[in-house]
Amino acid sequence: MALLEEAFEENVLTTKVDWLLNWARLNSIWPMTFGLACCAIEMMAVGAAHHDIDRFGAGAFRATPRQADLMIVAGTVNFKMGERVKRLYDQMSSPKYVIAMGACATGGGPYYKYGYTVMKGVDRIIPVDVYIAGCPPRPEALLEGLMKLQDKIRRTPVIRKPAFTA
Amino acid sequence: MDFKAIYDHLRAVDAPGLIEADEPRLPDKETKDKGRSGMPFVRIEPASFVDFLLVCRDDPKLTFELLVDLTASDPAADDENLWVLVQLLSVKHKHRLAVKAYLPKSSASIPSATAVYRAAQWHERECGEMYGITFVGHPDPRNILLPDDWVGYPMRKDYEFPKEYHGVSCE
Numbered sequence: 001m002a003l004l005e006e007a008f009e010e011n012v013l014t015t016k017v018d019w020l021l022n023w024a025r026l027n028s029i030w031p032m033t034f035g036l037a038c039c040a041i042e043m044m045a046v047g048a049a050h051h052d053i054d055r056f057g058a059g060a061f062r063a064t065p066r067q068a069d070l071m072i073v074a075g076t077v078n079f080k081m082g083e084r085v086k087r088l089y090d091q092m093s094s095p096k097y098v099i100a101m102g103a104c105a106t107g108g109g110p111y112y113k114y115g116y117t118v119m120k121g122v123d124r125i126i127p128v129d130v131y132i133a134g135c136p137p138r139p140e141a142l143l144e145g146l147m148k149l150q151d152k153i154r155r156t157p158v159i160r161k162p163a164f165t166a
Numbered sequence: 167m168d169f170k171a172i173y174d175h176l177r178a179v180d181a182p183g184l185i186e187a188d189e190p191r192l193p194d195k196e197t198k199d200k201g202r203s204g205m206p207f208v209r210i211e212p213a214s215f216v217d218f219l220l221v222c223r224d225d226p227k228l229t230f231e232l233l234v235d236l237t238a239s240d241p242a243a244d245d246e247n248l249w250v251l252v253q254l255l256s257v258k259h260k261h262r263l264a265v266k267a268y269l270p271k272s273s274a275s276i277p278s279a280t281a282v283y284r285a286a287q288w289h290e291r292e293c294g295e296m297y298g299i300t301f302v303g304h305p306d307p308r309n310i311l312l313p314d315d316w317v318g319y320p321m322r323k324d325y326e327f328p329k330e331y332h333g334v335s336c337e
Contacts (some may be wrong), residue, residue: 074258078333080313116320116327116336124334 018158025069026153027057029146032068032088037075039102041137051139052155056146063163065091071126072142076104078117081126089126097153099145100128103135110135167227167261169206175206175228181221183214188266207264212250212276213259222254222263230254230263233283238293240271243323246263248297249270250288268300271322308325 008014017060036044046053053059062068077085089098094098100122103109122128129152132145167175172189174220186209210218222230231248234253241249247268250254254263278301279286291310298319301307309316318325328336 079334080311082334085334116325117316117331119334120336 009079020152021158022156026136026150027054028060029056029070029097029149029153030060030062030068031058031072032065032071032092033061033063034071034073034088036077036081037104039074039105042136042139043074043101043142045102045141048140050145053143053146056143056150058146065089066093069095070097070099072099072101073105073122073128074101074136076109076111076115077119077122078115082119082122085122086125092146097149098126098128099130099132099142099149101132101145102137103133106131106133110140154165167260168261171259172228172263173208175225176221179221179225182217184218185209185210185211203228205264207251207266209266209268212267212269215250216277216279216281218265219252219254219279223282227259228256229258230256232257233264233279233285233289235237235288236279236283236289236293238297238299238321240297240321240323246270246272248299248335250276250293250299252279274298275300275302277301280304295319 011034035041045051047059047061058070065071069092071085071089071092073085089096100106102116104111105122107116108115112120113119119125128150132141134141137145168241169189176184187206188202188209189206190202192203193199200206214222222228232255233257236250236252239249241247248271249268252265252269254265256262267276274297278290280290280301281303287304287306288310290304291307294301294304294307295297295309295312295316296319297325308314313331314319317328330336
């Protein structure tokens, strides 16, 4: 960097492409308008003024999967809904991310034993990036989950292949 | 009218299918009767379900305009009957009535109440998918909550949980 810094006119910044693309991506994670149960109430609280998810650039809830980057699965997924969830995930354009919010979306939650139509975790049909514990999680927990997702995006190499896969 | 007066009136007009009145009672040690809590109800023949409801709705002294609830119950695994329970309310006379019909589990079928109360449509669809009760004459007997290809009736006592659904494990 130091060699290049004096080489251009003023108002020209130099950086790495990976850093620039990740910076743009992680500060504009647009979620999909999508709530399934009581966790969605907490998600609405995160969107409102007190917690204000817009501080992270993730406040633009899109009403269509084509424009969304993030699917927050906020609530109980049953088998009938699960097929719709998978279809919506398939309709999102890459790069796309999934947050499993709360006990139901993570592993069935209180319906684990006797919920005959409840899917025991949404990760049985779509890949999940971040799991959030709680029933329902506090709004702060969802913000923490979003920050974890931002950390994950920050570590992702964009223009070269990852040196290793975990 | 209270329950006693309603029952006497139903007897007086010879309501079709009326079997008996069942009122809550205290347990009795001598006859080993366990007693019963809850509200009084009238028990009717399933075959005369619609005719009975018509009398309840149209009789000027009863005028049950409102179907509050229609639901079903599986009382016990060793019981041979399912119950269909109906709650009626008269806004005009400010009285209520609970109606109950016993259906054998082997052939659970009852005429649809939708001809009398259109509010019964969704209730009967839910009873149909959850208990496997056939409501004869229902205009739209699809599932309302469960997927269309669901196997079994979840609210029955002898229901077995599915192992998988469309390739997704249920365990």
